[in-house]
Amino acid sequence: MWKSVILILCVIQYAHSATNPPCPKIKQTGQCLGLPKTDKCQTNSECGLYEMCCPKECGKECTSKRKSGICPTFTDKPLSFCSVARIGSGCGGNDDDCSGTKKCCPDICGSRQCKEPAPKDRPECPSFPKNIPCFVYQHDCSHEKECPQGQICCGVTCGIGCAKPVKPNPPKPRQGVCPPVPKDDPNVCNLVDVRYDCDTDSDCTERNKKCCGTPCGGRACTSPIKGDRTGCPPCSNSQPSTGCPACIQYQQLCNSDKECNRGHLCCFNPSCGTSCKRTYGR
Known part of the structure; x- marks a missing residue:
């Protein structure tokens, strides 16, 4: 009984189409050159639920509104x-x-x-x-x-x-710090095909990689920094120091420099984890 009720609610809620996408561009192949155009439809009401009436090379036809799947998310630019x-x-x-x-x-x-x-x-x-x-x-x-x-x-x-979106349980980040991303060059970003391979670390099939930002706003599974880096307190030896103390529990408090305040870096400590530190030597 309850399955039927949910099914009916599902159909009622999602049967109406959202904003229709525009018709696809007409691909000129020359197959109708010199022949009269023949329309197979005039309005969307003559097509299926997830089709629309669009002009094609040889006349109007019922065309699928969308291919299967959902577009990946992206981070917009200022x-x-x-x-x-x-x-x-x-x-x-x-x-x-x-x-x-x-x-x-x-x-x-x-x-x-x-x-x-x-x-x-x-x-x-x-x-x-x-x-x-x-x-x-x-x-x-x-x-x-x-x-x-x-x-x-x-x-x-x-x-x-x-x-309606829900607040997700944040996935547990993997150890290490994402490599710094160079400043975007608009002239380069206009030419490259930006990839969005992941949203969180758990999307990376190789367990030793993290989901990190890449140039031009993309995201990719990347090998993280798990050692000393320029600007961070040295932590390569096993002896604790003022800038690199020993800790009982590992905590991942940052994943990249973007999560830190200006003048700070996301630094790795094998004992404590990652945290934002003022640029070493200042």
Whole structure:
């Protein structure tokens, strides 16, 4: 009984489509050159629930709104960076603009780029029952920009839909400090394909790596610093010192320099863990 009730609520809540993406760009192949165009639809109401009527090379056709999956998250750049970078979009807003399984996803500076879908839900997504039979697979969003304000795009009982985020339990960080990231060069960031391979350390399959920031706002699984570094108190020997005391319990109090105040570095102590220290020698 309760399964039927949840199923009905699921269909009611997620059956309506969120903001429709724009139609894909028309690909000119020449197959209809000189022939009259034939429309197979006129309005979206003539297409399936997750299709829309779009112009194609040979006339209007019912087109899938979205490819399967959710776009990966990204860290946007400040206006001062975007005004110099002039980053252009690699797709027009529809997943069919991208090859293979890639989706047209929001990216830094208001651009859109073709990206592989995220391998799993964001940590802020609530959990939904998954063992309930579904008659229809919903796909109401690809990213939070297609959701009402205050909601994010998540996997739900019967597919993918918008949901209110929850405060996740913070995953336990792995030992070590992420290497420092050089200052972004807008001219370089405009040319490279920024990768977003992870959100947390637990996303890294190699257990000796951490999820760290990379140039141009990306994230990747990286070998952390687990020893002395310039600017931190030396801790390579086993003897405790003023700058590098001995501790009973290891604590990971920072993961990168970005988590520390100005003039401080995230330093590693094999005995105590990581913590923000004033730049050594000042």
